[in-house]
Amino acid sequence: MSGHQQSAAARAGAASPPRRGIGAIVRGGFSFCFGFAAAYALLRIEPLLAGEQAEALAIGAGLLGGWCSTVIVVLTGEVSRLRRSDAELSARNEALADRNWELEEAAHRASTVLDSQGDLIVLRDSEQRIRLANDAFCAMAGKPREALIGHRFAFNVLDHGADFIEADGTRVYDQKIATQNGARWISWREGWVRSDAGEPAELQCVGRDVTDRINTERALAEARDLACAANRAKSRFLAMASHEIRTPLNGIIGMSGLLLDTGLTAEQTTYVKAIKTSGDALSSLIEELLDYSKIEAGKIDLDLRPFALTALIEDIAELLAPRAQARELEIATYVDERLPAQVVGDAARLRQVLLNLAGNAIKFTETGGVALIVEPGLMPDEVRFLVRDTGIGIAPEAQARIFNDFEQADAQTARNYGGTGLGLSISDRIVKRMGGRIELQSQPGDGATFEVTIELPAAEGDAATAPPFTAPELDNQAVMLVGRNTIEASLIARRLERWGAHTCTVVDPDVAAALLPERPWHALLIDRAIGAAEVAALAAAARHHATHRIVMLTPTERHELQTMDAALTGYLVKPLRAASLAARLALPTADAPGIASDDGDDSADSERSVAVPAPSGLSILVAEDNEINALLMRSLLTRLGHRVLISTDGEQAFDAWIAAVSAGTPYDVILMDLQMPRLDGIEASKRIRAGEISRGAARTPIFALTANTLGDERTACDEAGMDGFLIKPLDRDKLDEALASIVAGRCLAA
Known part of the structure; x- marks a missing residue:
């Protein structure tokens, strides 16, 4: 209930007792008048009743006295009731006074709370006139409250920030306003509220000074932008440093590899291998640091x-x-x-x-x-x-x-x-x-x-x-694994059991020999690690007990095959490939004439060697400005039988390409360094591609030579029309593979 409604109820309650007392007085007056009139009428009866005048007079007087008594009693009761009503009215008035005091106290407290708030609080009517403003608002406006109430006032807005509407209709927005203490950012919450007694709704605005927050956010944004710029600068630095480090490193690793192919003493070979090992370790370290840089910059792109x-x-x-x-x-x-x-x-x-x-x-x-x-x-x-x-x-x-x-x-x-x-x-x-x-x-x-x-x-x-290989039929077949280290043996046993075999893993060769006569064995797999003599002895003992007698060895131990006993039927190179193991165990059960016949089987070595046409006889243009790397490229390619021309910048490379095309002897492939003086590899490649279109020349494969592994450079190479990407330090196998693809394509075209 509002204050106005409470006051009206109090007034109504206070007025009820006096109204009831007045009604009683009126009723008593009417009773008195009626009795008096009746008595008077009886005394004035006609002489017909003269004999009875004394009795009538008595009756009339009695009636008049009765009515008078009644009136007196009624009036006395009404007076008592009026007194009680007056007491009640006094109590009610006192309660209303207390209530009014409480309301005034609450209003004072509310006003104190509003004024003590650091937030700006203001109420406006529908015409934007201010009806209420707290001290914080008045202080920010620089005006007394009397100059604001009933007037339209708005701050001088210098800038606007975020502005949005919440689900309940409250508008939230930021403003930069001009004040006596300088520009301040205020975050406003603005919404309509109902007023009392059916008056129009009021617009309530609550503003908070968020200047420090805005300044902090802007400082953080500037710091973030600076950090991003620094990160981009770091990426450029890493790309440059990578190129500068990899270029001499390419020479170190490449030249040490070439040096190992020459006639060296044992001591010299040891030293050169140490140089190459150190170079490879440094190359791995650079790769790790570059990977970390790319990951830190969020530049990990997945190629699914x-x-x-x-x-x-x-x-x-x-x-x-x-x-x-x-x-x-x-x-x-x-x-x-x-x-x-x-x-x-x-x-x-x-x-x-x-x-x-x-x-x-x-x-x-x-x-x-x-x-x-x-x-x-x-x-x-x-x-x-x-x-x-x-x-x-x-x-x-x-x-x-x-x-x-x-x-x-x-x-x-x-x-x-x-x-x-x-x-x-x-x-x-x-x-x-x-x-x-x-x-x-x-x-x-x-x-x-x-x-x-x-x-x-x-x-x-x-x-x-489709499965990568056909599993052998080993249901209920017995296979013995003999080896001192159980890691590979345990995984082989796990695979054989999935193929249906019953496996037995033995560490001691003597125990294995003792177990051989117990049952027919489909295969005996012996690890060379137990010793060459032990392998030969166990294979000989298993000649009549095991169908397949296979030795497992490392590539460096393959030279021992010629000296091992002919009782072995085959070999597998560690680490074993599942397809090689399946193929070996699926061979016919008849004894092979010796392990030499296994060289042409699907063994691990034969599986790993891929027939690649030997690249030879190519005419190659190499654009490389570093003298050592140019010498390395010339030496590598010449040893492979290619004809090589070295150019030291992009313009020379472009001129050399034009000369070769004009002479009718175009190059088979171009190896283009990306960072060169005068004209870099990207622009040189673009000119060559444009020249091919304008001259109607055949497309020449171009491979980029770079020490930068970042994705931006790869994208630039693709856009320039390059066909491949070779990373420094140059991997000889990848170079061979790239040139082999050119030879294969040329053979197919022929």
Whole structure:
């Protein structure tokens, strides 16, 4: 109930008792008049009633007295009631006075609260006249309240900020206004509120001084812009530094490789290998730093394409095998056959992560080995990659921080094993960018298991769903595995059991020989690590007990095959490929005449060697301004039988191309350095492509030579019409592959 309604009710209640008293007086007066008239009439009766005058007079007087008594009684009651009503009225008036005092006190408190607020509060009517303004508003306006109430007033607005309407209709906006104390930013909340007694609604505005917040936000925005500019400058610096470092590094690695091909003494060979190893280590460090820079800048772009999962994992193991075998460690793989043959994802980024994890596992393992296991995940299309080692392990308190930038398990680890501490950080960010997660389980001294889980949907098409190889029929067949290290043997046994075989893993060759007569064995797989003599003796003992007698060895041990006993029926190169193992066990059961006949089979070595036409006889234009790199390119290409012309800048390269086309002897391929004086490789390539169109000349393949691995430069090369991208330090195999593709294309055209 409003204050006006309460006052009206109080007035009505106070007026009711007097009205009732007046009515009683009026009724008593009427009664008196009526009685008096009746008595008077009786006394004035005609003489017909003269005999009875005395009695009539008595009756009349009695009636008159009765009525008078009645009137007196009524009047007395009404007087008492009037007194009570007067008391009640006094009490009510006193309560109303108390209530009015309370309302005044509440209004005073409300006014005090409004005035004590730091926010600006103002009420306006429908015509924008101010009806209420607190002290903060008056102070900001620089005017007394009397000069504002009833008037239209608005601040001088210098600038506008954000402006939007909330769901309840409240308008929220920012204004920069001019005040006596300088420009201030005010954040306003503005909405209509109802007034009392049916009066028109009022516009309530509450403003807060947010100058400090706005200034902070703008300072942060400026700092962010400066940081972005610094980051772009850093990226340009890294690109330049990368090129400047890689250019001499290319010469160091390339020349050391050429030097190793010459006749050197044993001591000289050792020194040159040390130079090449140091150069390769420096190149890996540069790659790691550049990857970190790209990830930090958020420039990780995923290239989602179908790829063969088994081939990827086995290629990684094969790539790391020389490093592991040099430390007398095993490296083995297992890809669950329930997984699709081909999946869709970024194979290059996944290879980078797994290479880092497996490489770390080898680095921190002294004995035993490393296993790469791939299994289906818990969710559809999920794939789990396990990298398990038997190394030094990681303490629980160090497991969380090793994924941070430039962090390792402890200072002792950094001193003993080296590294920048960026590999796991980069891997973690790449996995998260792929929508996956990376987890670690480890205890000091018990090795470590890194688990990478990402979503890799199956590729479409019949070729993508077909198994990568045909599994052999091994149902109820017995296979014995003999080896001192159980990592590879355990994974082989796991695969054989999935193919239906009964496996028996033995560590001691004597125990294996004793078990041979117990049953017929479909295959005996012997690890060369038990010793060459032990392999020969066990193979001879198994001649009449095992159909297949296969030795497993490293590529460096292949020269021992010629001296091993003829009882062996074949060999497999470690790390084993599943297709090679399946093909070997699926051979006919008749004894082979010796292991020499296995060279043409689908062994690991034959599977890994790819027939590539030898690139020879190409006419090659090389645009390279660095003398050492130019010498390196000339030496490499000349050894391969190519004809080479060196130009030191883009203009010379363009002129050389024009001269060759005009003479009718165009170059077969152009190797174009990107950063050269006078005219860079991008502009030179654009001129050559434009010249081909204007002259009607055949298209010449152009490969970029660059030390910059950032994506912007790759895009520029594509836009310039280049056909390939070769990174410095130059990889001889990739150069051979690029030139082989040119030869193959030329042969097909012929």
